[in-house]
Amino acid sequence: MKYAYYPGCSGHGSSVEYEVSTRAVCDALKMDIVEIEDWNCCGSTPAHSISHELSGALSARNLLQAAKTGADCVITPCPSCSSNLKMARWRMQKPAFKAGVDSLLDDPTPTNEQGGADLLETYSVLQAILENEGLEKIQSLVVKPLEGVKVVTYYGCLLSRPAHVAKFDDPNNPVSLDKIMQALGAEVLPFALKTECCGAAMGIPDVNIPGSLSGRILETAKAVGAEAVVTACPLCHMNLDLRQRQAARVSKNRPFELPVFYFTQLLALAFGLPEESMRFDKLAVNPKPLLDKIAERRDARVMAALNEARKAAGVAS
Structure with missing residues (x-):
């Protein structure tokens, strides 16, 4: 196409x-x-x-x-x-x-x-990537799987709504981002707030509105054990990432320090694309600790597999 x-x-x-x-x-x-x-x-x-x-x-x-x-x-x-x-x-x-x-x-x-x-x-x-390109094609390009990474997927209000116009995914329980993250090897955690409003543009007249709504989303993500939030919406990303300190202050919570990624950034990471194609430097919440952890886990898996192969071949590790 x-x-x-x-x-x-x-x-x-x-x-x-x-x-x-x-x-x-x-x-x-x-x-x-x-x-x-x-x-x-x-x-x-x-x-x-x-x-x-x-x-x-x-x-x-x-x-x-x-x-x-x-x-x-x-x-x-x-x-x-x-x-x-x-x-x-x-x-x-x-x-x-x-x-x-x-x-x-x-x-x-x-x-x-x-x-x-x-x-x-x-x-x-x-929608185009999932429906026209497909999960099999995505999996075929993965060279750096995200195994062991625990994420929650956040869809916001508009990706699958209103259903008669969007004609994509389930308006109440969308799973498109879940499927893509799973194809990359990540563990997608159950998340009841995946379509709850983040506050949208209401932060312009009153920061307390997105602060309270986004704070609830982030607090719940942390509570279920998420290491990161994945989204596909610039406005949702802004409220969850850029306004994360405001959300912590409004919700009277400790700093969340929870990285928020666009799904395309994690696709690029798993595909092994050049670092400049991900622009992790633009994120407000520093993703480096989690990215380092992902790399360490991957290296450990590679080393374990290598040792197993050596053991099977009768070669000392």
């Missing part, structure tokens, strides 16, 4: 480590991606709070630009972007809504046989 790639605003700013690792992983998987030219903001949260037609128009323009690439579909790393692009396409199947959106665009959207908009489908990068 050929993918039209929509990086979204955070990919060129606050979540550059997600953007870099996503491109590296897609390249390793030999996914044919081409960035959409002259893309614009999808509207994120503010646009649809003002006007659904405005939000639809912002996303529809990106989908029109995507069609110019000749791609089969659109992919984006950000769940908010994915949700907005999918929602715009879904709403524009109604001719009246399509007409309202088209009135805001320089060029109207193509019309399908039902009178709705004929626009490309959108998938999150997570």
Whole structure:
């Protein structure tokens, strides 16, 4: 498949480590991606709070630009972007809504046989990797398995919601990140808060809101024995990683010191990709102690296997 790639605003700013690792992983998987030219903001949260037609128009323009690439579909790393692009396409199947959106665009959207908009489908990068590339392909590229690493997967609100628009995973108990982490060799722990809200953008008016909600998520992750949190959302990552000290203060907890990774960073790590493709230096909570522990565990397993092989061959270790 050929993918039209929509990086979204955070990919060129606050979540550059997600953007870099996503491109590296897609390249390793030999996914044919081409960035959409002259893309614009999808509207994120503010646009649809003002006007659904405005939000639809912002996303529809990106989908029109995507069609110019000749791609089969659109992919984006950000769940908010994915949700907005999918929602715009879904709403524009109604001719009246399509007409309202088209009135805001320089060029109207193509019309399908039902009178709705004929626009490309959108998938999150997570969905495209899992459904189109597959776990078997992922496992075939693993050279540095994450065996022994205990993680919880955190999905947030939008990856599989609303179900009739997202059409991906289970909205109440998603397992897509779990499957990928398990394919890399990690131990995925049961986590009841995997779809609970982290506070989203409410940290702008009041830091106590994401502080309290994210603190509960982090506290629960620590309680079940997690060594790291894995997510696929820039906003969730910001609240859980960058605001971790605020969360500890608001929840009156000790510092969590719990690394929070994008799933693509751990894919890149397990694939043995160059260090610069992971951008661990961008994380607020220092991941080095855990990364060192992962390397030590791997070295110990390799040495144990080597000693077993020598013993079987009758060679002294």
